[in-house]
Amino acid sequence: MARILPYGEWPSPIDAALAAGHDGQPESVDLVGEEAWWTEPRPTEGGRRTLVRRTVDGAQETVLPPPWNVRSRVMEYGGRSWSGAMRPEGPLLVFVNFADQRLYAYEPAAPGDGPRPLTPLSPVGGGLRWVDPQLHVERGEVWCVLEEFTGDGPSDVRRVAAAVPLDGSAAQDRHAVRELTDTRHRFVTGPRLSPDGRRVAWIAWDHPRMPWDGTELIVAEVTGDGTLREPHILAGGPEESIPQAEWAADGSLLYASDRGGWWNLYRDGVALCPRAEEFAGPLWKVGLRWFAPLESGLIAVLHGRGASRLGILDPDSGEVVDAAGPWTEFAATLAAHGSRIVAVGASPRTAYEVVELDAKTGRARVVGAAHEDAVDPAYYPDPRVRTFTGPGGREIHAHLYPPHHPGHTAPEGELPPYVVWAHGGPTSRVPLVLDLEIAYFTSRGIGVVEVNYGGSTGYGREYRNRLRGQWGVVDVEDCAAVAAALADEGTADRSRLAVRGGSAGGWTSAVSLTTTDGYACGTIIYPVLDLKSFGSGETHDFESRYTETLVGPYSEVPDRYAERSPLEHVHRITAPFLLLQGLEDPICPPAQCERFLARLAGRRVPHAYLAFEGEGHGFRRAETMVRALEAELSLYAQVFGFAPPGIPTLELSK
CATH class of the missing domain: 3.40.50.1820 (Alpha/Beta hydrolase fold, catalytic domain)
Incomplete structure (x- = not known):
């Protein structure tokens, strides 16, 4: 009674204390080889974010111990702050450390070797900051966004897409950082390289617009020496918001746009699934991802009206098949490799957890940060x-x-x-x-x-x-x-x-x-x-x-x-x-x-x-x-x- x-x-x-200990959620999921990786909050460790990996045998382990804090301060809200690649000798990781905002490289399998800096410090204003890194091991570079303060004021700042050498030559030499774009735009996202390496795409916008008001999708050719030819605007404008663009395996460029009143997906200017619902969201952090193309040509998508569900879109038919499971809401982080998709989902009865969906079988399961009733x-x-x-x-x-x-x-x-x-x-x-x-x-x-x-x-x-x-x-x-x-x-x-x-x-x-x-x-x-x-x-x-x-x-x-x-x-x-x-x-x-x-x-x-x-x-x-x-x-x-x-x-x- x-x-x-x-x-x-x-x-x-x-x-x-219980509520505080469960504050925050997994972010920035990705697949490194066959392993799922993501960042997690640690409220009881000074509020740092650490990187977690799920190995092929199903074990979870923390990649970086305290005091490493995987978090960027670009535009103060940060964004995607790490990238990884699997090599025969083990994984290679690059990440932004919150305390000094330097970009570091780390090989967890290398005995006794800790993270080594790839970028220098700057004594000017807020210094040098990095976000949305993309590892290009074959080029020996990390492509990302550089935010560089030129004075002590909060608006004394420039942002460009940049290439950081993996050999550490820029750790003490700012001039060793190769700038890929100029400063014609106030804000840029990380550059995305096409599968054949011949084109690159990114998103840009300028004051007084916010990225949900209007952005421009920009494409440029990549020359043999890695520089970019004169870029051109492919889509977007003052009243069209494009928050994400990705290359498909066939070399076509996919992007989300709200030109029709809702953020829908487009390819070659044609809506793939025109619906009165959202397939993207506001770009508060650089590197948010609402969709990920699969090698098969299908597209993993987050979509919905109000709530955001995980589904698989067939771009040819426009049909979306949602993942089965208890998750009713998914965060704006998504990755795909082969037929595997990793995302972060939750429900009114469960906190956010890392979810893997097999596009071939339709089977979805929790693979990380599993919810446990406290x-x-x-x-x-x-x-x-x-x-x-x-x-x-x-x-x-x-x-x-x-x-x-x-x-x-x-x-x-x-x-x-x-x-x-x-x-x-x-x-x-x-x-x-x-x-x-x-x-x-x-x-x-x-x-x-x-x-x-x-x-x-x-x-x-x-x-x-x-x-x-x-x-x-x-x-x-x-x-x-x-x-x-x-x-x-x-x-x-x-x-x-x-x-x-x-x-x-x-x-x-x-x-x-x-x-x-x-x-x-x-x-x-x-x-x-x-x-x-x-x-x-x-x-x-x-x-x-x-x-x-x-x-x-x-x-x-x-x-x-x-x-x-x-x-x-x-x-x-x-x-x-x-x-x-x-x-x-x-x-x-x-x-x-x-x-x-x-x-x-x-x-x-x-x-x-x-x-x-x-x-x-x-x-x-x-x-x-x-x-x-x-x-x-x-x-x-x-x-x-x-x-x-x-x-x-x-x-x-x-």
């Missing part, structure tokens, strides 16, 4: 996909996670508190997968609703473009509409609603607290708080012109920046809030939080500010995540009027 306790006071085996799955939430109606009758997509506990229920007549989660980006989407941070709250009796507000990806370009010029309006309205709808239908307690989010979601949370009165409190995590400063040198180069699309050019609409910035409306905040910030965040720097709090001084609004040493944009250390989760729960407990067992009390200042 279920025990009756108020919402928020249900005892749960999912504590903050607690009885009876404590996991039971999510629901919902569509709500927003202002003007527009659709709002959301995932609802009601409170859930196998042994406890609330007193009759009590409605649960709910927290509205606004995702980051804002050009992004939250997947419907098992997240122990969500279970941390739902298993205690606190509901969560994740809102894929207008501007989110996964629902076509028209839905994505809703946020153009409307950031701080549409996202805020959509979150408020979902919260109000839950209260109106009797799902949530209208007096116990909160809003929370990180990065762009932190912005949405902060704007919500300054412009609406529907939330009793909020959690604001490494946020944008000052629009004018964010777009005038206080953030990194990649997003430094993002607000021109989201808000409008500052020179044309300066009043709009003031109207929407939470910094300018601190006086409107009356609800208690928690502010969480990494002190080494180059994207949303702590200076914004400090200015915000300075203006709040003397207003007697209960709040707490927790700033974490050694953390950047996105918390990666277990101890940070534990402190942040417990602080957030304590905020809700104090505002909503319940007493969760075993949770330290967060001191709220006034």
Whole structure:
């Protein structure tokens, strides 16, 4: 018989340490010979990412011990940071080390030999950074993207496709790096070499566009000495986003484009499977992969509307056959060799794990980072996909996670508190997968609703473009509409609603607290708080012109920046809030939080500010995540009027 306790006071085996220890997911999968390799997070090892391999006998082993951290800082969000090749004497690995951003080569089978640097350090600004490496052993080179700072400012930077010699001759000599392209474009992806080695393709774009607004697919011929002839634009433009291009085994060039309103696959300008669903997504990190051509001519694809499934596309018939299995969502990382495909999949009952699909047999299985229930799955939430109606009758997509506990229920007549989660980006989407941070709250009796507000990806370009010029309006309205709808239908307690989010979601949370009165409190995590400063040198180069699309050019609409910035409306905040910030965040720097709090001084609004040493944009250390989760729960407990067992009390200042 279920025990009756108020919402928020249900005892749960999912504590903050357990949730923190399972934060993150496998990324950058690939096949090195017959072995599957990928990167994995290590929250308890200072938040580093390591490289893991599955050997032919099925064993898993960590390739690089601490303190090696396989992670790039190109455009601050990084991207694919390693590449490997199998040789008779064993695997050869190249990777980017986070601490110094140098490219290293490593041969795990070589006795006593550690990683050796391939690229030099630079004393200028942010130095030399590398991402999306492609090993070309026969050429003795690694082709990748070079990001080179030319001064101390975040926008004093150039990016080109480059070739790094494998012999180590560039380890102390910047001039030994061979630049493949010039600097006519502000942003480039890693160059992809055709099977015959005679052509190369890459993607480029320029300020003020973001890669989901418009990019260009560029192709050039490769000469006998490895240089490139004059490149030409094959596809793309200011209103056409091409986030990925790959050569097929027959030498044709495949690419994803949203020219028809959805990211579909194209070959020679012809859509292979025209559907009102997405076969790609936003290029937040260089080297993301939503499709991979097979040697047979088939194409492994991630596709869907909202959720992203793994399937096999026959380009001749346009038919897609999805992989059988429990996975309902796949991350933007994919690789293929022969008939084998490796991907990273999850579901509402399982976290992300490395999945292998055999295209010949259709058999899919877990081959790495296998999900293991850390607690009885009876404590996991039971999510629901919902569509709500927003202002003007527009659709709002959301995932609802009601409170859930196998042994406890609330007193009759009590409605649960709910927290509205606004995702980051804002050009992004939250997947419907098992997240122990969500279970941390739902298993205690606190509901969560994740809102894929207008501007989110996964629902076509028209839905994505809703946020153009409307950031701080549409996202805020959509979150408020979902919260109000839950209260109106009797799902949530209208007096116990909160809003929370990180990065762009932190912005949405902060704007919500300054412009609406529907939330009793909020959690604001490494946020944008000052629009004018964010777009005038206080953030990194990649997003430094993002607000021109989201808000409008500052020179044309300066009043709009003031109207929407939470910094300018601190006086409107009356609800208690928690502010969480990494002190080494180059994207949303702590200076914004400090200015915000300075203006709040003397207003007697209960709040707490927790700033974490050694953390950047996105918390990666277990101890940070534990402190942040417990602080957030304590905020809700104090505002909503319940007493969760075993949770330290967060001191709220006034």
